Amino acid sequence: MRYAADLQFTGMLYAMTVPAGIAKGRISSVPTDAAMRVPGVVRVLTPSDFPTPASPPTLEFEVAYRGQPVALVIAQTLEAAIEGAEAIRPLYEPVPFASVLDSAGARRIPAEAVTFGSADSVLASATRTIEATYESPTQHHNPIELIATIAVFTGGQLVIHESSQDTQGVKNAVSAALGIDPTRVDVKGSTIGGSFGQKETQRQTALVAHAAMLTGRPVKLVQTRGQIFHTATYRPNSLHHIRVGADPAGRIVALLHDVVQEQSEGGYYPAEEHHKDATRLYGIGNYHGTAANLVLDRNAPGYMRGTHSQPSVFAMESAIDELSYELGMDPVQLRLANGTTVDPQNGRTLSSRSLDACLTEGTRRFGWSRRTPEPLSMRATNGALVGWGVASGIFQSAATPAIATLRIGADGSSRFTVSGHEMGQGMRNVIVAILLSGLDLDEERLEIAIADTTVAPQHMTAGSWGTASVAPAAASAVETMQSAFARLLDGRAVAGNLHRQLATLRRPFLQVEVSQLAPGQTVDALESLRQGGFAAIGPEYPGFTSHSYSAHFVEVHVEPRTRRLRIPRVVTIADCGRVVSPRTAASQVYGQVVWGVSHALLEATEIDPRYGGYLNNDLADYVVAVNADIGEIDVGLLDEPDPMANSVGVKGLGQSAMVGVSAAVANAVFHATGIRVRKLPIRVEDLL
Numbered sequence: 300m301r302y303a304a305d306l307q308f309t310g311m312l313y314a315m316t317v318p319a320g321i322a323k324g325r326i327s328s329v330p331t332d333a334a335m336r337v338p339g340v341v342r343v344l345t346p347s348d349f350p351t352p353a354s355p356p357t358l359e360f361e362v363a364y365r366g367q368p369v370a371l372v373i374a375q376t377l378e379a380a381i382e383g384a385e386a387i388r389p390l391y392e393p394v395p396f397a398s399v400l401d402s403a404g405a406r407r408i409p410a411e412a413v414t415f416g417s418a419d420s421v422l423a424s425a426t427r428t429i430e431a432t433y434e435s436p437t438q439h440h441n442p443i444e445l446i447a448t449i450a451v452f453t454g455g456q457l458v459i460h461e462s463s464q465d466t467q468g469v470k471n472a473v474s475a476a477l478g479i480d481p482t483r484v485d486v487k488g489s490t491i492g493g494s495f496g497q498k499e500t501q502r503q504t505a506l507v508a509h510a511a512m513l514t515g516r517p518v519k520l521v522q523t524r525g526q527i528f529h530t531a532t533y534r535p536n537s538l539h540h541i542r543v544g545a546d547p548a549g550r551i552v553a554l555l556h557d558v559v560q561e562q563s564e565g566g567y568y569p570a571e572e573h574h575k576d577a578t579r580l581y582g583i584g585n586y587h588g589t590a591a592n593l594v595l596d597r598n599a600p601g602y603m604r605g606t607h608s609q610p611s612v613f614a615m616e617s618a619i620d621e622l623s624y625e626l627g628m629d630p631v632q633l634r635l636a637n638g639t640t641v642d643p644q645n646g647r648t649l650s651s652r653s654l655d656a657c658l659t660e661g662t663r664r665f666g667w668s669r670r671t672p673e674p675l676s677m678r679a680t681n682g683a684l685v686g687w688g689v690a691s692g693i694f695q696s697a698a699t700p701a702i703a704t705l706r707i708g709a710d711g712s713s714r715f716t717v718s719g720h721e722m723g724q725g726m727r728n729v730i731v732a733i734l735l736s737g738l739d740l741d742e743e744r745l746e747i748a749i750a751d752t753t754v755a756p757q758h759m760t761a762g763s764w765g766t767a768s769v770a771p772a773a774a775s776a777v778e779t780m781q782s783a784f785a786r787l788l789d790g791r792a793v794a795g796n797l798h799r800q801l802a803t804l805r806r807p808f809l810q811v812e813v814s815q816l817a818p819g820q821t822v823d824a825l826e827s828l829r830q831g832g833f834a835a836i837g838p839e840y841p842g843f844t845s846h847s848y849s850a851h852f853v854e855v856h857v858e859p860r861t862r863r864l865r866i867p868r869v870v871t872i873a874d875c876g877r878v879v880s881p882r883t884a885a886s887q888v889y890g891q892v893v894w895g896v897s898h899a900l901l902e903a904t905e906i907d908p909r910y911g912g913y914l915n916n917d918l919a920d921y922v923v924a925v926n927a928d929i930g931e932i933d934v935g936l937l938d939e940p941d942p943m944a945n946s947v948g949v950k951g952l953g954q955s956a957m958v959g960v961s962a963a964v965a966n967a968v969f970h971a972t973g974i975r976v977r978k979l980p981i982r983v984e985d986l987l
Contacts, residue, residue, distance in 0.1 A: 302492050303462045304447035308517035311449075312341060314507055315380040317370035317387045318526060319362045322911025323396035323596040326360045326389050329370050333386040339379030343387070344371040344510060353476045357505050362391065363564060364598045365911040366529020371506045373518060396596035398911040400536055400561060406594040408562070413574035415644055416585030422553040425544025427625040429618050433541065434978040435610030436903035437561065438534040439527075439913075440603055441921060444492025446531060447521040448504050450511035456483055457508055461501075463488045464720045465759035466750050467831045468500045476505035477512075481831070484508075486757075488750045494722040496602040496761060497531050528916035532601025533904060535561035535568060539614035549628045549636040553585035556615070562592035563599040576693045576838070576958075577611040579846060580654070582639025596911060602761060604894060605957040608694050616690040616962035617977060620969070629672065630689050630966065631662055642844035650845040650943035651950075653874035654691055657850035660935055661689070665852035665870040674973035683856040683865075686971025692849035692959030696876075696941075696950035697764040697837030698817035700824045701772035702755050705734070705780055706810040709801035713745045715776065718828065719769045720750040720760035724953050725883025729766050730773045732880050733947070737777035739796040756828045763847070763951025764835055770879055770947040772815040779811040818843075818945065845944050847955035849873040849888075851895070851963040857971045862986040866896055866964065867930040875952035877940035888934045888956040895960020897924035900980050 319326075331343040346369070349357040358368060372383035397404035422428065449460040457479070463469050466486040474481040491498060503520055511518040522530065537560040545551045558573040574588035603609075623630040638655050641648060662668070670687045671677055677685035703717040715734060721727050727747045735742060748754045749769075758768070784797065787809065793800040801809060814825055819841035824834040838844050852870040857863070871892050878884045901922045905914040915921045940948025961979060968986070969975045976985045 300490055302444055302447070302490055303449060303460045303488065304445065304519070304521045306449055306460055308449070308451055311517040311519055312373050312375065312514060313377040313380045314371055314373050314510055314518050314520040315384040316368040316503060316506070316520070316522070316526065317372065317384045317389070318529060319365055319367040319369050320389070321362055321391045321393045322365040322398060324362050324391050324393035326362060326369055327392055328390045329387065331387065334372055334383040337379055337383040337386055339375040340372060340383040341375065341514065342373045343383065344506065349509065350478060355472050355476050355500065356502060357476050364596055366526065366598065368502060368506065368530065371510060373510050373514060396911055398595055398597055399906055399908050400593050402595065402908060408592045408594060410570035410590040410592060413571060413578065413588040414586065418553040418555050418585040418587035421585045422542060422544045422555065425552050426547050427622065428542060428544040429621045429625060430542045431618060431621065431977055433539045433614035433617055435537050435613060436979055437536040437906060438603065438898065438902045439904050439921060440495040440497035440533065441918065441923065442493025442495055442497060445521050445524060446498060446501055446503070446527055448507045449517060449519045450508040451517045452511040452515065456485065457512065459484065459486045459504060459508060461486060461488050461504060462491050462498055464491060464494045464498045464722055464761060465500060466720070466752050467757035468759055469504055470752050471831045472500045473505050473508050477509055486752045488720065491720060491722040495604040496606065499601070499759065502530060524918065525916040528913045529598055532599055532603070534603040535600035537573070537610045539611060541614055541618040543618050543622055545622055545626060549626055549633045551581060551583050551637050554583050556588045558590040558611070559593060561600055562594050563597055564594055566599045568600045568602070572607040573611040576608040576695055576846065577615050578644055579642055579844065580612070580615065580691055580693050581634070581637035582643055583637065584643055586643065605954050608958045609898065612692060612958045613962045613979065616959055617965055620688070620966040621975065631658055631667060634658055634691055645839065645844070648843045650843045651876070651939065651941040652848065653937050653939055654848040654850065656937055657848055657872040657874055658691070661850040661852045661870050661872040664933055664935060667852065674970050679856055683858055684971040686855045686857070686967040686969065688853045688963045688965070688967025688970055690851050690959040690962035690966060692851065692955055693846050694763055694951060694955035694958055695838035696767060696845035696847050696944055697762045697835050698767045698945060699758045699764055699835045700817060700820060700828045701768050701815045702825070702828065703772040703776050704755065704810065704812045705776040706808055707740065707780065707797050707801065708808040709798055709806060711741045711744050711798045713740050714748060715746070715773070716748040716754040717769050717772055718755050718758045719765055722760065724765060724887060725880050726765050726769060728880040728883045729770055733770060733773040734777060738780060741796065741798060756831070758828055758834065762835060763954045764837065766879070767945060767949050767951055770949050771945045772813060774947050775813040775815055776811060779813050780809070783809055783811050843943055845941065845950060847875050847950045847952060849956050849959060851959050853963040853967045855964065855967040855971050857968070857986060862983045864900065864968065864981070864986070868933070870933045871956060872935040872937065873952060873956050874937045874939065875955070876944055876950035877948040878936050878938040879947065879949055881936065884936055884952055885934050887953045889932055891953065891957035892932050892960055893924050893929055895957045896929060896964060898979065899961035899964035903980055
């Protein structure tokens with residue numbers, strides 16, 4: 300398995316960007332003489348070498364954030380490229396900037412509200428209410444594989460190899476930025492070493508592509524982790540003010556949720572989406588959700604694993620836990636009391652809602668009945684304070700159209716091409732499982748070609764819609780191929796697997812092409828896919844709404860004097876419809892629980908408000924969970940197909956299993972210590 304940075308080409312050059320040393324302003328000049336004197340440096344590209352303005356942007360004289368690439372050094376070796384980049388000292392004309400939520404220059408821009416029912420008036424009649432503000436910090440994705448691009452320009456054709464979850468988007472962006480015909484650009488990214496939402500279209504790609512076209516040689520750029528912090532996306536800092544009330548039976552009668560989040564100038568991370576999934580966790584008929592962006596002079600925030608649901612559900616599930624204590628009601632029973640079979644936003648039927656089943660099974664596995672309800676009431680044999688907490692998770696079940704081709708050869712080979720990107724989530728495993736369940740093929744010679752714009756139109760793989768999009772396409776390809784073989788055999792009995800049958804019939808190969816639409820989509824969506832457009836749909840479909848769910852049960856131990864916190868065990872039960880590949884599905888849940896713990900206790904990006912940069916922009920100082928932080932994780936998958944979602948009955952999983960973990964941790968911490976922590980990550984000083 301080779302990643303983008305592993306590829307080697309004859310005569311390859313190496314590139315390194317020069318990051319802006321100010322947070323906002325204008326470049327007056329970019330002296331390049333010192334860089335060109337470095338042995339091995341071939342060329343230096345500056346904003347003068349790119350069209351102005353370019354859309355999407357390339358190199359510009361206007362600086363919008365610290366770390367923005369302002370020049371590109373191309374050299375014979377990586378070392379020379381780095382030395383050349385360090386030799387460039389641009390001259391700037393800086394201006395005042397705002398870098399954090401409480402900066403004086405931050406501009407507040409309201410976003411669209413989400414309202415249904417009469418939350419304000421109904422809340423006044425609630426028996427018990429909770430009002431509190433919860434905070435989720437700025438966080439960076441930090442997949443292990445760095446962002447890498449190799450561009451090769453031969454015979455008038457530009458081929459880009461990149462660690463991207465959106466190869467079609469890369470193709471379109473490079474074509475637009477450089478003003479070249481899209482048919483002259485191909486993008487390949489068959490294997491990605493982690494993404495979590497960060498590896499979408501990058502500014503560096505067009506720079507490297509332009510360098511390859513100018514030099515006539517392959518060019519490689521691998522950004523350092525410190526540069527990625529400043530150029531790629533991240534989860535924005537967000538504040539969530541919640542007012543929630545319930546009647547004596549524990550039925551939540553109304554909820555008000557106001558969100559404020561970081562945003563960049565012209566940023567695309569919509570604040571109103573904080574209300575998209577969280578509003579549908581329970582049957583709350585009266586909801587008023589407001590949102591606003593605080594515009595800062597930093598690189599753009601973007602979608603990160605769990606996206607808006609992760610911080611929003613942390614806030615909501617923490618507030619609901621607080622409400623359970625106010626009511627004197629068991630936290631699990633309070634959640635069960637608020638089940639629903641319809642989408643409270645629009646009254647549509649939920650395709651399936653197995654959250655109650657997740658909570659019930661989790662209660663059994665965790666041994667929740669042994670919990671004593673009062674805070675500070677449970678102790679371990681070593682004297683540690685013990686807390687048990689619970690929270691629910693939710694994430695959209697979305698899908699995109701797909702075009703797939705299956706070719707079976709008499710020589711024993713098979714090739715399946717489809718829209719989609721493999722980021723470690725197990726997409727290939729799902730495809731293989733479906734193909735082999737219906738076709739007698741040689742597994743050793745089965746090729747799955749994805750994330751390649753030369754083999755099939757590619758959609759962005761994100762939003763937990765990858766498996767839900769390719770699984771029905773693979774199933775359709777199986778059925779179509781079965782029919783094609785039946786017509787070929789015409790009632791004859793031919794021995795052997797499908798390859799041997801083709802050989803016996805003297806057919807070199809048999810090939811079928813299928814297209815698959817998500818529920819409610821028309822052929823226009825397929826055409827949009829072919830043209831490189833965005834054609835995802837969900838969670839709202841004609842006549843129904845679809846989500847995946849999870850329930851998390853967490854045990855924490857807090858040392859009474861030092862307040863050191865440990866998590867010896869977690870039980871997570873997930874609903875993702877049909878489980879096509881049990882091993883990779885369980886792996887997704889394990890990974891998301893680990894990340895949820897990391898989100899709750901460790902991860903936060905530190906911003907220097909004096910200069911607008913990130914202080915802990917490496918894996919030494921950006922603290923993530925390691926083996927010592929993780930105890931036993933018990934994963935359960937309901938495996939209940941959802942026939943309304945698609946023909947296979949599968950729903951998204953990768954993100955829903957993370958949502959709610961941090962709330963369950965915070966709720967367990969309160970049960971252990973009696974201290975309610977509403978700001979993440981939870982640190983020792985919060986418990987002293």
